[in-house]
Amino acid sequence: MLLDRFVAVDLETTGGDFYGDRIMEVAAVLFDGGRAITARSWLCDPGRAIPLRFVQLTGITPAMVAGRPAAEIILPDLVAFAGGAPLVAHHADFDGGFLRAAARRAGSELSAPILDSVELARLAYPLERNYRLGHLCRRLGIVLSNAHRAEDDARACGELFVRCLDQVAGLELDVLLQILRLAPYDWTLRPVLEAAVTQQERSGTRPRPAPVWIVPTSAGLHGQEDESPTAHPESVPGAEVEALLGPGGPVAAAFTHFEDRPQQLQMARQVTAAINGARHLLMEAGTGTGKSLAYLVPALLWARLNQERVVISTHTITLQEQLWEKDIPFLLDALGWDDIEIALVKGRSNYVCLRKWEEEVQGADFGTTVDERFFYIRTLPWLAQTATGDRAELQVSGSSEEFWRKIMSESETCLGPRCQWFNRHCFAFRARARARQAQLVVANHALLMSDLKAGGGVLPKYHNLIIDEAHHLEKVATDHLGTEVAQRDLMGTLLRLFRGFRTDHSPGLLPQLARRLGTRLPARPPVGLAHEDMVGKLIDGVADARTAADRLFAGLTRLVEGLGGSEGEAGRNLRLTPAIRQGSLWTEVEAGRQVATMALKQLAEGLAVLAAVLEETDGPRLKDRDTLVVDLAKLAGELYQAAQDIDLVLCGDEEGMVYWAEMSAGAGGREARVTLRAAPVHVGRLLREELFDKLRSVVMTSATLSVQGRFDHIKHRIGLADLEPDRLQTGVVASPFHYREQALVLIPDDVPNPRQSEAEFTRAVQEFLRDFLVQVGGRTLVLFTSHRQLRQVYNELKPGLENAGLLLLAQGLDGTRGRLVEEFRSGDRAVLFGSASFWEGVDIPGRGLSCVVMVRLPFTPPGDPVQEARIEDLERRGLSSFFHLSLPQAVIRFKQGFGRLIRTGTDRGVVVIFDNRVNPDQTRYGQRFLQSLPRPRVVAAPRDQVMRLAAEFLG
Numbered sequence: 001m002l003l004d005r006f007v008a009v010d011l012e013t014t015g016g017d018f019y020g021d022r023i024m025e026v027a028a029v030l031f032d033g034g035r036a037i038t039a040r041s042w043l044c045d046p047g048r049a050i051p052l053r054f055v056q057l058t059g060i061t062p063a064m065v066a067g068r069p070a071a072e073i074i075l076p077d078l079v080a081f082a083g084g085a086p087l088v089a090h091h092a093d094f095d096g097g098f099l100r101a102a103a104r105r106a107g108s109e110l111s112a113p114i115l116d117s118v119e120l121a122r123l124a125y126p127l128e129r130n131y132r133l134g135h136l137c138r139r140l141g142i143v144l145s146n147a148h149r150a151e152d153d154a155r156a157c158g159e160l161f162v163r164c165l166d167q168v169a170g171l172e173l174d175v176l177l178q179i180l181r182l183a184p185y186d187w188t189l190r191p192v193l194e195a196a197v198t199q200q201e202r203s204g205t206r207p208r209p210a211p212v213w214i215v216p217t218s219a220g221l222h223g224q225e226d227e228s229p230t231a232h233p234e235s236v237p238g239a240e241v242e243a244l245l246g247p248g249g250p251v252a253a254a255f256t257h258f259e260d261r262p263q264q265l266q267m268a269r270q271v272t273a274a275i276n277g278a279r280h281l282l283m284e285a286g287t288g289t290g291k292s293l294a295y296l297v298p299a300l301l302w303a304r305l306n307q308e309r310v311v312i313s314t315h316t317i318t319l320q321e322q323l324w325e326k327d328i329p330f331l332l333d334a335l336g337w338d339d340i341e342i343a344l345v346k347g348r349s350n351y352v353c354l355r356k357w358e359e360e361v362q363g364a365d366f367g368t369t370v371d372e373r374f375f376y377i378r379t380l381p382w383l384a385q386t387a388t389g390d391r392a393e394l395q396v397s398g399s400s401e402e403f404w405r406k407i408m409s410e411s412e413t414c415l416g417p418r419c420q421w422f423n424r425h426c427f428a429f430r431a432r433a434r435a436r437q438a439q440l441v442v443a444n445h446a447l448l449m450s451d452l453k454a455g456g457g458v459l460p461k462y463h464n465l466i467i468d469e470a471h472h473l474e475k476v477a478t479d480h481l482g483t484e485v486a487q488r489d490l491m492g493t494l495l496r497l498f499r500g501f502r503t504d505h506s507p508g509l510l511p512q513l514a515r516r517l518g519t520r521l522p523a524r525p526p527v528g529l530a531h532e533d534m535v536g537k538l539i540d541g542v543a544d545a546r547t548a549a550d551r552l553f554a555g556l557t558r559l560v561e562g563l564g565g566s567e568g569e570a571g572r573n574l575r576l577t578p579a580i581r582q583g584s585l586w587t588e589v590e591a592g593r594q595v596a597t598m599a600l601k602q603l604a605e606g607l608a609v610l611a612a613v614l615e616e617t618d619g620p621r622l623k624d625r626d627t628l629v630v631d632l633a634k635l636a637g638e639l640y641q642a643a644q645d646i647d648l649v650l651c652g653d654e655e656g657m658v659y660w661a662e663m664s665a666g667a668g669g670r671e672a673r674v675t676l677r678a679a680p681v682h683v684g685r686l687l688r689e690e691l692f693d694k695l696r697s698v699v700m701t702s703a704t705l706s707v708q709g710r711f712d713h714i715k716h717r718i719g720l721a722d723l724e725p726d727r728l729q730t731g732v733v734a735s736p737f738h739y740r741e742q743a744l745v746l747i748p749d750d751v752p753n754p755r756q757s758e759a760e761f762t763r764a765v766q767e768f769l770r771d772f773l774v775q776v777g778g779r780t781l782v783l784f785t786s787h788r789q790l791r792q793v794y795n796e797l798k799p800g801l802e803n804a805g806l807l808l809l810a811q812g813l814d815g816t817r818g819r820l821v822e823e824f825r826s827g828d829r830a831v832l833f834g835s836a837s838f839w840e841g842v843d844i845p846g847r848g849l850s851c852v853v854m855v856r857l858p859f860t861p862p863g864d865p866v867q868e869a870r871i872e873d874l875e876r877r878g879l880s881s882f883f884h885l886s887l888p889q890a891v892i893r894f895k896q897g898f899g900r901l902i903r904t905g906t907d908r909g910v911v912v913i914f915d916n917r918v919n920p921d922q923t924r925y926g927q928r929f930l931q932s933l934p935r936p937r938v939v940a941a942p943r944d945q946v947m948r949l950a951a952e953f954l955g
Helices: 052-058 071-082 092-105 117-124 133-140 150-169 173-182 190-202 238-245 250-254 262-276 291-306 317-335 354-363 370-385 400-407 427-437 445-454 470-480 487-497 509-516 531-563 584-615 625-651 684-692 712-717 758-776 787-803 817-826 865-876 881-898 926-931 943-954
Strands: 005-013 023-032 035-043 087-089 114-116 280-285 310-314 342-344 440-444 464-467 483-486 571-575 657-664 674-680 697-702 728-733 743-748 780-784 807-810 830-835 851-854 909-913 937-941
Touching: 005 052, 005 071, 005 092, 005 150, 023 052, 023 071, 023 092, 023 150, 035 071, 035 150, 052 807, 071 092, 087 092, 087 150, 092 114, 092 117, 114 117, 117 150, 117 370, 133 150, 150 190, 173 190, 173 370, 238 250, 238 262, 238 291, 250 317, 262 280, 262 291, 262 697, 262 728, 280 291, 291 310, 291 317, 291 440, 291 464, 291 697, 310 317, 310 445, 317 342, 317 440, 342 427, 354 370, 354 400, 354 625, 370 400, 400 487, 440 445, 445 464, 445 470, 445 684, 470 674, 470 684, 470 697, 470 712, 483 487, 483 625, 487 509, 487 531, 487 625, 509 531, 509 625, 531 571, 531 584, 531 657, 531 674, 571 865, 584 625, 625 657, 625 674, 657 865, 674 865, 712 881, 743 943, 758 780, 758 787, 758 851, 758 943, 780 787, 787 807, 787 830, 807 817, 817 830, 851 881, 865 881, 881 926, 909 943, 937 943
Parallel strands: 005 087, 087 114, 280 697, 280 728, 310 440, 310 464, 342 440, 464 697, 743 909, 743 937, 780 830, 780 851, 807 830, 851 909
Antiparallel strands: 005 023, 023 035, 483 674, 571 657, 657 674
């Protein structure tokens, strides 16, 4: 064993604040020789209320801890139990922070080191996607009988740590040595790694001269891409599709509990007809249809028969992963098709560049930050196991994004055949080669639009396309066919060049280059041709550009704050109209723009000149000259493009474009950041010319495409309205669920109109939810259209609901989306408040979700820049923007919200629409919402009757 004796600890607390919250349970389990020997646990009186969330999570009630000693009192017992052995905790920063805070309150210090089982698990199991204790225990077969009670968690943590120790002991010696070279000397896990090195050295293992964590493979990387469609393609036999998917077929045989779905066969027939007939198809498939298999079977048959590629595009990662990891492997296995190649395609920046990775790891020195060192430490065992080099396996997020950008693959910095990793090892190259050879390619809408914008080359050539989650196509096209300049990205590029000469940060590319050229940089170098002088002058140029950019974005911040802007999910938006460009606040912005763009362009030109000079330079000091040249050229290009884009957004007046500034909320102590954006008002013509007119067949499907069974709205929005009638077919496949029996829609008819008095409406929402949520016992998803209103209602209701035993969770206030959904699922009496993204993609089948409350009809909030521009355009053309844009968008969103409730054939629940504008007796358009639903029972009644009917329906 690398560590024979240790004590695994776990705490239960009243929250996450080391100083404001308190410990309510401590458990410790002594491990010796890899086995649990003995255990102790202590309940502690936190001296304050225990939030209901943690009562439900842990089962620890106020009565259980009343009269118990505080954590400060039992700490000496814990130290004595450990007997000098190191402590181990899952997320040691959390447990260690609470223990040290308790020790300080007791007037002492906790000297025992606390090792982190999460950190060790990342080294031992680098391909795991989730490092939560429960997930790792399930994966490794470790029994965790009572999760969220301290002793069970501590025991599981210790057993996990033992497994990790065994895995780390088996790492390659050169990987271990690289980790130790990067690791800080005070890292608590350092002794464990040193013990692993000693163990291997004693066994006679020696480091290998070359990096051994790369598995070479060069098979089939040079396949030729077919550019043209099959001249006379073979049609997919409809009878074969039905035989494969229908009862008695191989797909049915592969299901443990097969359900005959006539709707799935109906959709598969229409998909087959569209592909065979070289037509486009708009297909709405209700929840439970099984649409993935309905389009996969015809697509795979077409690909096999004609040896021609089919691309499938999704919007969400969740669906992409479902297709790649579940549906496609299941189908190929069920059909026994092992002769078809499939590929998952992502943007190039998702893959690690081994050249850049090696340079960063080998070049890490005293100036490299601790966070950056730990990021590179994580990559070492990962590269020993990964077959893809995909960042998703590393779960890159937060501050590690900055470090990933240093090692990600990019076309601008690719050396091609001159790179030692090219051909045999390059992950991006191998991924592209796999895609070229594949008959079925799974991509996403963003990549699809990037390929369209670039004129091809991002995706392999294709002629048949299936777009799932097609209701997102217009928005994704709008986002990706526009322009964006983010303050954070621009500052990141400048910092990449020069951070400063402080020893606690990597100084940047230019100071590193100056050191290698053997010069001490002057404060103000004279103008000259010497490399040293050029680098020094450029460092000053970076400082000037940063000052100018700071001034510009500060002016934009004052502009957005001064003029108000509109509330968006990420912050505030301000559309840059001619009227705003005439205002007094614009003077500062315009002056800042002129200085910033000039400084950026001058810096870009200087970097380009330096790159050209270095390209002609050789010698021992510049052995990686090619790398320096491409890095400098790439950064020069980024800065020049940023300058052009700033001008485009701030000076733009092109017809058919909309320009705006977006300011992030700056929550959690983060500084507010500004992003400049431009987007086309219409994307339909571009989609028509560059996508639909050029492809043989495009199948577009979703559960929400039509309004009252008609596709007029989406056809106009994405450019299909004027398509020849024989080129486009449409279809609606109803859900197999029995909504009349499974769902009840209730409309309170005695509520204030939200458009007449927002304050009165919000009060009515609070009063209704206060009683309704208690009466139905939680298990409710409440959907808002405004995060401001969500926060207001949440703050008003939370204390009372928790006193009534309901757990209230809110988007943006209680954790990430994934964690909130997981906690909601596991809670018996939970309520989840969500806005925007929670209207779709939340899948909670069964009794876990019995009610959905839509607070308001989901019209796009006023002030959205793109929506405003589209409204103005329709009004200029004499069309009603409400009936041609706002209403159809709201109906589709409304259908998505309704779809959160019934997810299986046995689900049963209530939908409450608190906005009485949906009532046909109140508005002439309310019927359009209700007629778009799959025929549930609908009742309009006073609020007290709504509560009674809901309770009766739910039993």
